[in-house]
Amino acid sequence: MTQSVVVQVGQCGNQVGCRFWDLALREHAHVNKRGLYDEALGSFFRNVDPRKSDGGACYVGGRIQHLKARAVLIDMEEGVVHGILQGPLREVFDSTQLLTDVSGSGNNWAVGNLTYGSAYRDSIVNKLRKAAEHCDCLQCFFLIHSMGGGTGSGLGTRVLSLLEEEFPDVCRIVTAMYPSAEDDVITSPYNSVLAMRELTEHADCVLPVENQSLVDIVNKISLMSHDAKPGCVLKKESTVTSGQGGVSPTERPFDAMNNIVANLLLNITSSSRFDGSLNMDLNEIAMNLVPFPRLHYLVPSLTPLYTLADVNIPTRRLDQMFSDAFSKEHQLIRADPKHSLYLACALMVRGNVQVSDLRRNIERLRPLLPFVSWNQEGWKTGLCSVPPVGHTHSLLALANNTCVKPTFMELRDRFTKLYKKKTAWIRVHSLRRCPLSVH
Incomplete structure (x- = not known):
């Protein structure tokens, strides 16, 4: 039996991940009427009750008992993760597999990737190793994150490089949420372009999803x-x-959007969770x-x-x-x-x-x-x-x-347009500070 670990980074990654776990539990409850811990459940959940390691009841009527998701939740703002821990799925997540901060990445790829990535590197690696140690046969890491924000793009891609460094032989599948042209994050073109380089270098597969x-x-x-x-x-x-x-x-609206992405993950993992010809x-x-x-x-x-x-x-x-x-x-x-x-x-x-x-x-x-x-x-x-x-x-x-080329080219053009505005602003203000003398 093989297992996979889901790594959720940033606000978007954790919201989509939460919907995936909720819908996955509903699917298993629909199929597994007696609520027994079996191989299907074991692919993405682990049984934490040693008395029930022989296939005892783990959930009844949708109520979670003795199941923990094979997941690592990371966010540099605690709001979304805190909300998950207050919600109906609070029992399914291992509190030791959560990592949060309070200040956020300020929609800045460099803060997420370099500042927080360096500060929390050892802690992230330890949580990834712990998740892997709970697997008998680790098959895949699923990384869920957004491209427009600072934590999702910056820290998300740093986590991806750590996965390659620590588990080079384990498949890395990334679900990346791309921003729309009307995105309210000004720096989203910067964050997306910088993150794409990391996805190209360190992922095995990327599933791009556009808002x-x-x-x-x-x-x-x-x-x-x-x-x-x-x-x-x-x-x-x-x-x-x-x-x-x-x-x-x-x-x-974003609940419905998150459910579409969660169903994408349900379908791609269905062969790992259920039988088929x-x-x-x-x-x-x-x-x-x-x-x-x-x-x-x-x-x-x-x-x-x-x-x-x-x-x-x-x-x-x-x-x-x-x-x-x-x-x-x-x-x-x-x-x-x-x-x-x-x-x-x-x-x-x-x-x-x-x-x-x-x-x-x-x-x-x-x-x-x-x-x-x-x-x-x-x-x-x-x-x-x-x-x-x-x-x-x-x-x-x-x-x-x-x-995919037009989507990537549009991002590049938005990046270039924003960068030109920035360089023009710097040129004007530098001239104001240091006016040229005319002879």
Whole structure:
């Protein structure tokens, strides 16, 4: 049995991570009716009650008992972590695996990476080692952080380099939240560009998720929930934007956005947590989708994002799910992969789907998708038998595709524009202090 450790850094990383643990527990409770500690639970949770090491009850009806998440929570502001410890998941986190400060990184990559990274280096390493020691067979580290803030980008990438230094043979998969153009953090282009260099150097795989794309998806689902045709309403406990199982007007926008990313993590880890006829090992993602070490940015798309209450699951809807995975409306960054070049692609399917359905859809889509000439067969497939709660099936597609280029170029342009303003400001003020004499 293999295990993985989730490292959550910064406000965004901890909020997304909290949603992942909540939804993961709901999935296990839905499948494991008796609440027994088994291999599925052991992949991301450990049993801290020695009396129940033989498979005793660990949770009943969603109530957590004797389970601890294989997680390390880091933030240089204590607000979010403190809120988690006051919430319903407080029992699932080991208090010794938390690291907080009070002042924050001031939206400054250098403060997070250099100042706090140096000050807390030994403490972070000790917590990572302790998390690893609780694993019988450590398979992967998942790092969740944002790119726009100081702690997420700066300290998050410092933690990534420490993971490579301390555990060079363990796969490092990063979920990075990219800021939108209207981001309220002025320095987000600086932080993102500086963080990207570290992601390129030290990660095995990066799953870029763009805030604006999440906003667009949430708005689209919200519009459908209010303006759907009679009889075509969103099915309860099916939409991935809601932790309560339905589109709730009381939820804040970023809660729905965080749930989408949490569902991305649920799908990518499903093969580690549940049985399947064609399970995909986490190490196989990097092995099969990354032909060159630095080209490891995998564009994620998730489908379905909702289920209509009045429709069964005929073959045409199953086929539509595969088509949706390659449409720009379902990408978690603003991109159209069909108009860009594929290096490789993984399809991770969950639920009541046959291998024949998977192969048929690959053959149907293959002529429509431009693959590089030297990797025309660059498909990787996974099939997990347990669907997400509320769905009969779901699909996560991970595409190593050149469509990430416009997103990265836009960040570079924003960086350049901000840097030019800064150099112009310095030039003007230096002239004011030291006026040139005219002869």
